[in-house]
Amino acid sequence: MGDDDPTLDAGPSLPPGYVAVGKGSEAIAPTSAPAADAESDSRSDAAAPAPEAERADADTDDAPAAGPSNAALIILGVFGGVYALESIGWIIGGLRLQQYAEFLVAPLAYQVSLWLAVLTPLIWFVTVLLLTRGGRSWVRILLLVLGALLVLPWPFIMVGAIGQ
Template sequence: MTAGRDDDALSWDGDDDPTLVTGVDERDTTATAADAATDEKAAVEASVPVALPQGFDAVGRGSDEVGRLESDGTVTAVSEPKPLGNAALVGIGILSGIYLLWTIGWVVGGLRLQGTAQFLVAPVGYLVSLCLAILAPLIWFVTTLVLTRGSHTWVRVLWLLAGAILLVPWPFLAVGAVGQ
């Protein structure tokens, strides 16, 4: 005396799910029903884009693939990088000032050593090396900003600090502005 499913006293939403196991022969159908449920879940997850509402930021691996959920329910891709924070902007501004001082230091120190260095190096060679030394802080700063555009802020600051240490104007520090 088994009645049909429509005659049950209690009916639940989703009872007509084709992956639902009815208990007839669970040993044979359990594996196929689980596989079908997994395949259906994977198909649903693949069709729904991953998005976060306004005010939430995705972090970690794959966070650049997470979209933005707008108020009308549409999903937009997030392609613009996050803006720098106030501390990062101030730090990069201070480092840019240091790079400017290094450029001035290379000009002053290099010109102070010009008479002495021309005894050791040809005048053309000294002029070329002086121009490269003067341009080195600018080249390092711009290259670091361009190449670390998509990186974390700490990577950018680390490279700028490394350049500030490597490009110290030693002729200016050794001879000074006045010299002997």
């Protein structure tokens, strides 16, 4: 038959023990319970909180916060990949320039600066994620775009993987 099958329509009622909350909940009534359950329900109704109180409790800060949207998660994944590729670019480009840089700086200084450059994309990515945790998504994306441009692996771009 399909989704429009009239036997699938349960009507505006809830099973015993359930309470409808939210917009339009006044139109939905719980189903009638057997006589024995009706007596226990009437006794428990006095001790049970009112639906308004339940709604107020549901709106408190105890509820888990909504996470990022699917689009935001995909964008974070893409930028995570971009930053990983930039780190690889820093490794390749930096190791290509190592023989020329030893004429200018001490080998230890070059190694320290090379590995700081390799870690810079990871540091930027994690820092943006931590600092914009509760902020707007567009700010996070803007900072990730800015960081992707700032930490470009210039030795790899200028010399390339094979060198000139």
